[in-house]
Amino acid sequence: MTTPWNESTPPAASRIGVLGWLRVVLRAAALIVLVFGALAVLLLVRLIERPLCGLHRPVTPSITKFVCRNGLRICGIGLRVRGAPMRSRGAVVANHTSWLDIFVLNASKRIYFVSKSEVAGWPGIGWLARATGTVFIERTPARARAQTELFQARLMAGHKLLFFPEGTSTDGQQVLPFKTTLFQSFFGDTLRAAIWVQPAAVVFHAPAGADRRFYGWWGDMDFGPHLIQSLTPARGGSVDVIYCPPLKVSDFADRKALARAAEEAVRAAHQSVAQQHQ
Template sequence: MTVKQITYSSPIDNLSYLDHFIFNIKLFVFVVFSIPLIFAVLLFGKLIPFLGKWLPVIFHKLLIWLLSIQIDFEGEIDTSNNSNLYISNHLSYLDIPILGSTFPLRFVAKSDIEVWPLFGFLAKLGRTIFISRNRSESLDQKNKIFKSLSSDEKVFIFPEGTTSDGNRVLDFKSSSFSALEGQNLIIQPIVIVYSDLNGIPINRWLRPIIAWYGDMDLKPHLSKLASLRSIKSRLIYLDKVNAKNFSSRKNLSKHLQNEIKKVYSSALSKTLAR
């Protein structure tokens, strides 16, 4: 019996010179507009809070345009003062500009990112809240997040604590919700899905082109992304919940994890069924 071997062609192969030329032009435009934005944030971000909030959104929109990322939306997002915290699954550094291009957000990230070349600098410009995983500093970290939430800042947390391979949602860390335990704070869960590369539905063999996890090298991963003609993503907004309605942060974490897992699994199935 002969077993037929199935090969999967990469959607990033055989790009034309025109594709590379267009990307280089877009990269030039991106740099030309980004440099003034960065200086504006550095000079006026703290003096003029409105600029400090919205200039990072413009920067993220430019980055989305550069990488030819299409974002579809499903459900309703609440950006009023009724909502304080937003969470989602996490599988790539692309999640940041996609989510950050929608409205002003303060992302929560581990403190070691603060010293990363370029990424750490950009994260600080984006008003990221850096937290340490040192237990002795847990109270200080909790207060830092709660202070931002109490001042009507829109805070964003990735409760998985790291990126996944995109084939599943990892278990949430209940410590992500320590600042919310027993508080009258509204949380809106979001599911982020990557469905197409260059018009081709993403399967588990293509997903590592988007997902950045484990010990993957950043430079070749970025190089592949820059070679894509288009990336299609979707943000699915789920029903909001109030933290005070849960007896503990573990129950809150489990509920949100189950909701996001359920919708993400369904979205993957629909993508593969096309």
């Protein structure tokens, strides 16, 4: 079981005035209409897409990307994408700051998240995750072979799988050491020669005057209050996504070497962009 990172005291919640609550209500209503309206469309399209295309999803990822781009606009968060998302088959690894990472990373690239199996059973969230093609995994040695076969099928079908090697979310001010377990899946005979891993850094910038950890969601923080605070500012913050040069799996001796190279790339990109905004 993953231990939540809890090494920073959450910033104090700001007072929400009448106009702030009005923004929260209007933005939350817009998000609900956007997410669940688009979900209905996605499920209808998938009824046709699945029998015709199987694992391939030529249409529905565009619906997810549309929802996430506009979800960020509703939240008042500006998005900047630096670097080039890779075209080769492979996976993306990124640092993890918040539930907002789902919107940010889906908005900038067609990807499918890799998530712990427990998420599939979460009310609402699990349903959305399954509908958008999330890969659910169990971090147990007994499931390692089946997990590798699942990764192989999805990656060879052209899906860009994304996971967070830190294993937990943080306040967004640093990058934690990468756990190496999932990297082993790329070293199977079929995948090693055909797959690339692209490191990506996600750097949030708080609204003017707010604590720089404003968008971080970690430890025992509740989702509801964090969502409300995120929707409150009249003028929101921004987020940068930096795509680093892809790493070819076959260039590395083992999972530890690959994970270390990916971690170093993410940390360097994260620090560079964060320093530009200090």
